[in-house]
Amino acid sequence: MKEKTSARCAHCTIPRQEKSCLNPEGKGKGVKGCPTLNKRTLAAQTRTEYAKKEIREFARQASIQEGECYAHRDEKPFRLHPTKPRIQEICEFAHKMGYTRLGLAYCVGLTTEAGLVTQILEAQGFDVVSVMCKVGSVPKEEIGIRETEKIRIGSYEAMCNPILQAQIMNDAATQFNIVLGLCVGHDSLFFRYADAPTTVLAVKDRVSGHNPLGPIYTSGSYYARLRQEGF
DSSP: OOOOOOOOGGGOOSOGGGBGGGSGGGOSBOOTTOHHHHOHHHHHHHHHHHTSHHHHHHHHHHHHHHHHTBSOTTSSSOOOOBOOOHHHHHHHHHHHTTOOEEEEEEOGGGHHHHHHHHHHHHHTTOEEEEEETTTTOOBGGGGTOOGGGSSSTTSOOBOOOHHHHHHHHHHTTOSEEEEESOOTTHHHHHHHHOSSOEEEEEOOOTTTTSOTHHHHHTTTTTTGGGGSTTO
16 A cells, blocks of 8 residues: 655745745645645545535634734734734634524633633623533543542532533534633634634643743753653
C-alpha cells in the first residue's frame, strides 16, 4: 500500500508571500506534503460543502466577522489594527446568524467568570442556557476512578459530565454553544455530543491563568523543558 504524505503545514518554510495557500488558485509554492498542492481533489469535494445554503451562510458570516475585527482596512499599506475582544466577536457573530438562545458550558473552576459572561450575553439580548461541568453529581467511581486518582483523596468527587452538559443544551434547543474552561478531553466529549455549533471563549490552563499560549511563547526560555521528551 502506497504511503500517503501527511500535511505538515506547521513545518512550512516557504515565505508568506510565496505560499500556495495564500496565492490565487494555489499557484504559489509548498513544501513536501503541502495539502493545497497535494489535496486538490479533496479540496474540490470540500468546496461542495460550502455550496450548501446553511454552511455557506455560516462560513460567510464568520468571514465577515473576521474582517470587521480590524480597523483601517482600506488603507495601504495595510497595518494590523485589531479592535474587538473575543467575547464581542461571539456576540456579534451570533447576532449576524440570528441566534437568540445560546448555551454556556463551563467548568466549576470558572464559576465567577461564567457569571460575568452570562451578564454580558444577556445584556446583548441573548437567552442563555448555562450548565456547569459537575451537573448530575455522578460519582467519579462510576467511570472507574480509584480513590488515589481523585483531586482530593478521601473526599466525594462528582465527575465532570460534558455529555449531560451537551444533552441539556440539546434539550433546550440552543442555537450556538460557548465553551468556557472545560478540561482537556471533557471539552472533546462536549463537542462530540452537542447538536448546535460550538465555539470556545477560553480554555482551561491551571498554571497560566487560562492563557495556554504563555508557556508556548516562553518555550525557548522558562518553559524550555516542554521541548524535551518527557518534560
